[in-house]
Amino acid sequence: MKGKRLKVAGIIGIALIGTIMLVGYVYGYVYAGRKWNSNPTYYFYEGFTNWIGHFVPEEIEIRAEEYAKKGAEAWNDVSDCDFELKYGGKTWRWGGYYDGVNTIDAWILTAGTGAGTGSRGADAAITWNWFSGSQILETDTNFDYRLKWAAADSCPTDRYDIQSTAAHEFGHWLCLRDLYSTYTDTEKTMYGYIEMGETKKRSLDQDDIDGIKSIYPKSPPVCGGGGGGCMNPEMGLELSEKDVSILEKFREKLALSKAPEGSIGGSYYQFTQEIEALLRMNPKLRKQTKELISHFIPKIEAVIDGENREILDKNDMELLVSWIDEASKYGSPELQKMAIHIKRMIKEGKEFGFKEFLLSPNLSVTLPEDSPEPETIKLQTRLLSIHPDSDEIGYYIPFELAETAEVTIKLYNIVGQQVKVLNPGSLEPGRYERKVIWNKTNNQGSKVSKGLYFCQFQAGKVSQTGRILIAK
Numbered sequence: 001m002k003g004k005r006l007k008v009a010g011i012i013g014i015a016l017i018g019t020i021m022l023v024g025y026v027y028g029y030v031y032a033g034r035k036w037n038s039n040p041t042y043y044f045y046e047g048f049t050n051w052i053g054h055f056v057p058e059e060i061e062i063r064a065e066e067y068a069k070k071g072a073e074a075w076n077d078v079s080d081c082d083f084e085l086k087y088g089g090k091t092w093r094w095g096g097y098y099d100g101v102n103t104i105d106a107w108i109l110t111a112g113t114g115a116g117t118g119s120r121g122a123d124a125a126i127t128w129n130w131f132s133g134s135q136i137l138e139t140d141t142n143f144d145y146r147l148k149w150a151a152a153d154s155c156p157t158d159r160y161d162i163q164s165t166a167a168h169e170f171g172h173w174l175c176l177r178d179l180y181s182t183y184t185d186t187e188k189t190m191y192g193y194i195e196m197g198e199t200k201k202r203s204l205d206q207d208d209i210d211g212i213k214s215i216y217p218k219s220p221p222v223c224g225g226g227g228g229g230c231m232n233p234e235m236g237l238e239l240s241e242k243d244v245s246i247l248e249k250f251r252e253k254l255a256l257s258k259a260p261e262g263s264i265g266g267s268y269y270q271f272t273q274e275i276e277a278l279l280r281m282n283p284k285l286r287k288q289t290k291e292l293i294s295h296f297i298p299k300i301e302a303v304i305d306g307e308n309r310e311i312l313d314k315n316d317m318e319l320l321v322s323w324i325d326e327a328s329k330y331g332s333p334e335l336q337k338m339a340i341h342i343k344r345m346i347k348e349g350k351e352f353g354f355k356e357f358l359l360s361p362n363l364s365v366t367l368p369e370d371s372p373e374p375e376t377i378k379l380q381t382r383l384l385s386i387h388p389d390s391d392e393i394g395y396y397i398p399f400e401l402a403e404t405a406e407v408t409i410k411l412y413n414i415v416g417q418q419v420k421v422l423n424p425g426s427l428e429p430g431r432y433e434r435k436v437i438w439n440k441t442n443n444q445g446s447k448v449s450k451g452l453y454f455c456q457f458q459a460g461k462v463s464q465t466g467r468i469l470i471a472k
Helices: 048-055 064-076 162-173 206-215 241-257 264-270 272-281 283-304 314-329 333-347 354-359
Strands: 005-017 041-045 086-091 102-107 123-132 135-144 193-195 228-230 238-240 399-401 405-413 418-427 430-432 451-459 462-470
Touching (some): 041 064, 048 102, 162 193, 238 283, 241 283, 283 314, 314 333, 399 451
Parallel strands (some): 102 135
Antiparallel strands (some): 005 193, 399 430
């Protein structure tokens, strides 16, 4: 209390489809009614540790990412449930934008739209969920960099504990809501307040555990009965022993063939774990997969025997498109991009021998630089995450345009002085990843000094501000 007691924020639901529906208490926890269709992978913004350590003395080592990950492990350690928060590494994507990347970040601005903006009040951290119907599509978390944080085995009484706060926020990733009863909830991880020096949220209370078990109950695999087999018992995909034997031989042949990246065979290996996770969680996809396997077993056998006569007909294509739609609906951006490209190839009416369709490197998923997005993806006029080039000579300033617009980008230093103006000009709708690069010079061509800079993106009536931290 009295300035030391801060909120750890609840979920800000941003509905793509549907409206927010609040539900009441259930067995000591509150569930917001939405869930992941597959285990989410989270990433740390590249500058996360630097921002969290903003008010930490230089002689103290702060291991913000390490202890934030311990907060995720608190939920991963719960047994008898089908859920895992997976660490994916670092990203230049900011937290607070719907961009297909689940990001842990620290905010720095106080006005505007997007990551790190808006009034935060007394929140130590805040979590966003984007969803479609009952399915979570993306979650981001931002910590308040202005606070004094600790990332160590113990937490001083004048600092806030990263691990405890992260454990609470990762609870929101499951769609558990804040609890506020001072009589029954103060010892729980999902209690909505945190105090300096407090570490008790690191360990889950039984009510927290009951919450994750209720949302993601462990279901036994539906394989092995009645003489059937199973490619992977964890997937719950029941197949005949003959089908399993054929598919195992087929997988071996694909491996030996060294299917090139971008081919169907290569994509199978690239997305194996993700597709298996989707199968575990998605009964409809399991049913479609079983039907697809049954349909293609004769052609698979022909590939194993070295034949190359079977041609994919219209019925084959329709079955594949149906499966791709379901598999990619809640998959990663990479899986969705691959699916879009394959559907485009199918739409063009190309005929493939079954072997060529699986192994052809012509099914590349690489799209031309700065090309407009496929029509199946709805574009927004917005600034994307700024990131350095591979040599760190400059910074790419990527953006999207939903319609033709005159684009201007202005760079300001921390005291608000304009240092550079970039004029890409009038551009058509599309996604521009490398159209604009700032080489860290001012309008006079001189190199700017280290520090924080703000990037103002203007396209038509849309104006957004991003950040660039030059460390060297």
